[in-house]
Amino acid sequence: MNLPSSMKCDTRLILALDETDGAKAKRIADEVAGLVDAIKINWPLVLSTSSQTITELSRKAPVICDFKVADIPNTTRLIVEQAVAKGASGVIVHAFVGSDSVRAAVEASKDADIFVVTEMSHPGGLEFTQPNADMLAKVAVDCGAAGVIAPATRPERIAHIRRIIGGLKILSPGVGAQGGSASDALRNGADYIIVGRAIYGAPNVRKAAEALVDEARDAVSHK
Amino acid sequence: MNLPSSMKCDTRLILALDETDGAKAKRIADEVAGLVDAIKINWPLVLSTSSQTITELSRKAPVICDFKVADIPNTTRLIVEQAVAKGASGVIVHAFVGSDSVRAAVEASKDADIFVVTEMSHPGGLEFTQPNADMLAKVAVDCGAAGVIAPATRPERIAHIRRIIGGLKILSPGVGAQGGSASDALRNGADYIIVGRAIYGAPNVRKAAEALVDEARDAVSHK
Secondary structure, three states, rough: OOOOOOOOOOOOOEEOOOOHHHHHHHHHHHOOOOOOOOOEEEEHHHHHOOHHHHHHHHHHOOOEEEEEEOOOOOHHOOOOOOHHHOOOOEEEEEOOHHHHHHHHHHOOOOEEEEEOOOOOOOHHHHHOHHHHHHHHHHHHOOOOOOOOEEEOOOHHHHHHEEEHHHHOEEEEEEEEEOOOOOHHHOOOOOOOOEEEEEHOOOHHHHHHHHHHHHHHHHHOOOO | OOOOOOOOOOOEEEEEOOOHHHHHHHHHHOOOOOOOOOEOOOHHHHHHEEHHHHHHHOOOOOOOEEEOOOOOOHHHHHHHHHHHHHHEEEEEEEEEOOOHHHHHHHHHOOEEEEEEOOOOOOOHHHHOOOHHHHHHHHHHOOOOOOOOEEOOOOHHHHHHHHHHHOOOEEEEEEEOOEOOOHHHHHHOOOOEEEEOOOOOOOOOOOHHHHHHHHHHHHHOOOO
16 A cells, blocks of 8 residues: 655645646746646656656656556556656556556555546546546556545536545646536645646736646635 | 447457567567557656657557556546547556546547556456456446456456456456466456567567467467
8 A cells, every 4th residue: 555645735736737748848847847746747758758757857846747547457557667767756547447457556556646537627537537437436446556546527516526535636637628627626625736728828928827826725715 | 438449359469568678579579560560668768768658669669658547537638638649559558446537537538548457467366357347348348448467367257257248348368477368368368368478578579579479370270
């Protein structure tokens, strides 16, 4: 079993840095420095640059590799080991590939956090992930994951997942461009909101991040 | 809708090149040249080298990126576009994340093939993927995928999936180290067998591949 997540919880804001231009990604990371608890990156950025980007960004903020790993245990282990070796503080994995794969991720993660997808925030997430979300959340608990991913687009589902996972962290994507509200997600039990385009696509990146940090502080203080 | 798969079907053998040493991976690819219909690579090799490896290997054999993409439609599109731009002839995606994501993959793939995971060959594959395999296979058909991935470790499941997908291709992993038989998979309806360690871990790589090609030829001629 992993220790509880050691991720800081200062601003409750995680930037989804879904840029594929490496130089721009680093510039945005610099702009939000100190305003985000973590930066989440995905495969398109790694493909268009290299895995060295994980290391470079990890010097600016804790990096969560949103690799949505969904493979057999041995491949899962190899992916998580490499992400952590390159500086990732967390890796996101799927549980629908089974407990043995999630357990392999947790074992390979050492001091880093494994976050498990329960249901997904896009329309297609209703087809297979939502009907299985309770069981996927239980896999996260049973395998010693640090937390789960639950959709800000369906805040009532965050409250539901919270009842299953107890003290595990909830990271909630879908705020902003996808229509979810930061306040609703946090009031319903999310520990962090994950925001992408509404920050990195804003005319003033830092101002957009500051507004979300303010909204998050208000939401948590009035919970 | 995509056109039917244009992948050649000469030897019915796909090498799962699960090596993380880039130089060794290229050496093995050279050794099996002409003996495999495709080479399947996964994220660990991309992480330990770079996405340029897709391009380099694609000069030796058609490359299938076994990225098991399991993300929202927009991220799926970005991953598939980049893999194809770098030379991939095929990309493997999950249907568990919903039809919209699979459709995004097919649309982004242009002339390349999208293969959809039905159920997985490892023990954890029984938890969520197998109970949903029929519906996942239907998503592959409905979204215009070129084929599906079905486990050689459970050949009766290949026959079952064949009845659902009609003329789509079946690629079947789990042969060799995981216990599946090439002959059983092919006789039950697989178009290709995917073999990893039993080839790249063999004392004589080329001889191991040749033996499998012979076994495949026998199995298909006696079907």
